[in-house]
Amino acid sequence: MTSMADKCASVNDVDCPPTKKTKLDNENTIENSDEKNTVENADEKQPNGETELNLSNFEVTRVLQNNCARKMICVEGKFEDREDPAVVLLEQKSFSYDKSTLKKGYFNENTVFRKYLANDIYKNYDCFPTEEYNSLHATVIYPATQSHIDKYKKQELYIIDETYELYEQVTLPHIESKSFSLEWVTNILEHKAEQETIIYEDRDNDTGFVLVTDLKWDGQRDTLKLLALPFQKIKSLRELDASHLPLLKNIRDAGIKAISEKFNVPASQLRIYLHYQPSYYYLHVHFCNLMFEAPGIYAEKAHLLSTVIRNLELMSDYYKKAVLTYVVFKDSPLYEKFKSHGALQTMCESH
Structure with a gap:
């Protein structure tokens, strides 16, 4: 779904923003938080035997966001003879080099x-x-919950400077209180789904991982985007310590080698990073072409894997001491929890 040129990092950017902000990868209470688990193609049969989804029978009820920088529009509506709402994303495709x-x-x-x-x-x-050649990329989320609708609705952003104390008092209880589905991750690791997207695999329980192409990748070399999923179950950056260095270095080195051999993209043209906050709480590493301004690569979101490794080499418990800065979206559960805790300033102070 990601567009190619002059893109902002977020589906929740303002209509024509002067600056780039981070993509709405926050949890935003999405039970199946990754699009891998929620998106259905318009030509796919429904599990309950209903007729195929047809956009010609879709009635728009409201525009959730019109993002001119990403050439994308997100709308809410309903299909004829269906009660549940749906979210439809339309986005311009990238151009061919041929x-x-x-x-x-x-x-x-x-x-x-x-x-x-x-x-x-x-x-x-x-x-x-x-x-x-004038087609658009269409993503349909049906049935869409209120959480899905909120995810694609333009919202205000707020910066959080999360100390480890705040992580323990606010963020971690929030994570543990939610039932985030990670079945799609398990399906990949156990070869139950997306086998055709696997580029490289190391089955070691401690340092092994699976490297897959991102489902949103359009196949162009300049927009190359892959995902490394380790077999070790780690929630996020906050849980990393020096004991994870063999895993992180293996992901870096083996991932770079596999991408070089398969796609002819050298290490010097790869952006390798982790997100915090992530969109789902299973540690994963993003690999993308340096030419590609992928969503979530900006300062409030991305942490370069090379920097993470060096930090842990300098201090084994670095991420239990560091202040991590990220954005939360207004009215999201995490926003409300930080606000209630008194850790979020939402009003300008008068002087």
């Missing part, structure tokens, strides 16, 4: 150009490519 594909799709006799502005050497057109 010259013949570009010629066939955008620069042929059937392409329509309508000029609407000209100034010296600069001219602007509305371009209507051939039907085969």
